[in-house]
Amino acid sequence: LFLVDKVLCESCDPGNAPALLTLVVCLKLALFPFIHYLDYRKVYWLIAGVSRMTLQANMLRKFLHYNDESLAYVDESRLIMAMSRDSADLVVEGYCKMMPLISSLCRLIMLLMYQILLPYITGDADQMISASSMMEQLAPAFVFPIVMLAFLQFRNPRTLYYLEAMKNCQNRMLYHIRQTLKNYDLIRDYRQRGHYVDGYEQRIREYNKAWVNTQSIIANDKKFAPWLTLIFISLYTYFAGLKVVNGPLGLGSFLNSLATYQAIGDLWGEIYEILLNIQNTFDALNTMVEFLNLQTDVAHRMAVGEQNRQMVLETLALYADKPDRKRDPADLICIELRQFSFQFRSRGLVGARLEKSTACLPQGGLYTLVGPPSEGKGTVLRLLGEMMLPYVDKVATTMESGSGGLMIPTHLRALHIMRDPLFVEGTLYDNLCFGSIRDSDDTRMERVCGILRMLKMPEHIIQTTEKNDVVEDWLSILSSTECSLLHIARALVANPEIICIHKPALFLNTEMGDNVYNCLKRFVEHRGLDQDPAKFYRRRPRTVVLSARRVEGTGSAVADAVFAVSQDYGMHLIDPQSPQLGLT
DSSP states (O other), X not given: OHIIIIISSTTSOGGGHHHHHHHHHHHHHHHHHHHHHHHHHGGGGOHHHHHHHHHHHHHHHHHHTBOHHHHHHOOHHHHHHIIIIIHHHIIXXXXXXXXXXXXXXXXXXXXXXXXXXXXXXHTOXXXXXXXXXXXXXXXXXXXXXXXXXXXXXXXXXXXXXXXXXXXXXXXXXXXXXXXXXHTHHHHHHTTOHHHHHHHHHHHHHHHHHHHHHHHHHHHHHHTHHHHHHHHHHHHHHHHHHHHHHHSXXXXXXXXXXXXXXXXXXXXXXXXXXXXXXXXXXXXXXHHHHHHHTSOBSHHHHHHHHHHHHHHHHHHHHHTTXXXXXXXXXXXXXXXXXXXXXXXXXXXXXXXXXXXXXXXXXOSSOEEEEEOSTTSSHHHHHHHHTTSSOOOOTTSOOSSEEEEXXXXXXXXXXXXXEOSSOOOOSSOHHHHHTTTSOTTSGGGOHHHHHHXXXXXXXXXXXXXXXXXXXXXXXXXXXXXXXXXXXXXXXXHXXXXXXXXXXXXXXXXXXXXXXXXXXXXXXXXXXXXXXXXXXXXXXXXXXXXXXXXXXOTTSHHHHSOSEEXXXXXXXXXXXXXXXXXXXXXX
């Protein structure tokens, strides 16, 4: 408007044109570097990075506290994609689009205000705020949002359907990859490489088909706002152009309004595309909400801990009148099952069961659980190692039921050792010190290597541990026997007060198995391995509870007490020498 009516018009003074054109150019050049700087600085605001970290870290924290029912429900592939893909999409395409949305709305308001105040700026008395001119100037502000929101509402179910289908195909691809990596040895042994490749290609074809459907929907959605702008500008050009020809509307005002309406259309197009991006994150938002609201075992664990603490306090009160200067009263508290029963259900099926049992395991002993296969020995070990939580009346859960009490002294650290050895990324020394406080007396290199020698590990394993070299591929050279021994060594390095271990000699021959049992017995007798003898009485007693395949083995021979576990009789003390094994 300024250029046409004040600078380039036929009646304008040509002598002022260079100065006015210089002013216009300088204003344009002065603003752009400032806008460029603001866009550049947005990268360093760290809004997206902090938001992603908050979502992803909280999802991992939530997953690590899921209860058994939630873990049984969760599809690991969906969870991985939610942590890596959905959380990033939600932040970048959803949360971080709020500021551009506000910016576009503010610019739109400024343009509309400019259109309203234009007659006052130009001094055009004929167009000063009449009802008809007001409606004409504000028409885009009402037409665009109503039509776009209606279109978004109409297209939303279809868009979300195809987005969810595409993401499900991605999840199935990831699941196939995970299963292939996990079962590589099985695939190689049974020569099923081609079958798995064909299966993966089929999932890729499904994803490609879903991707085409989704992108076609998105491409059509994105063209709606330009189509709307084009129609409106075309109508305005025709009807306002007639006014210019007939004289009521000046050329400068016509061109200014045309540019303004084009800018308004472009801004509504920006807003529409931002809303589309936000709408496309609804599926990711639903997934995040679903995973972040699954049940955890925190309340259950707190209730069990409080129940345990009350039983410990009651037991300590019994020793208040019988002081023993040689022993800490806390060391006299036993691990007890008081008429305890337990039943674990997973999706309606009984996964683990323990009949009503009463047993007492004093601290500082080695106890062996024997019994028929699949009769509850692993259940008892998981309960004692706090991997499974006993039933508590105050906590509503559909997974467990039971009665009685299970008392584990709350000041003791119980470590549950699963049957299959697992290793984490890092050096061999890092794996042996996993779960222990680094740079402490327990993780001294001399102590770690000493425990390996007690377990009669090969010398090259000890040398690899001493090297502590990240580059060396130590895991590929380990045999099944060495993995099993390292699995036990890690528990002994951690030096907990209670060790619950499944069949420690399962992968070992008789000689090596006997040595492991003797090491566990030494761990109990000396209150830890390779510890200062002068501080013996300053350390808590060590307790080991293990399961064995048979009563006649070394596991029962070195035990301070042997307990039989069965579904019919629960858990109770037996005499290993009795031919009836105490089962009657």
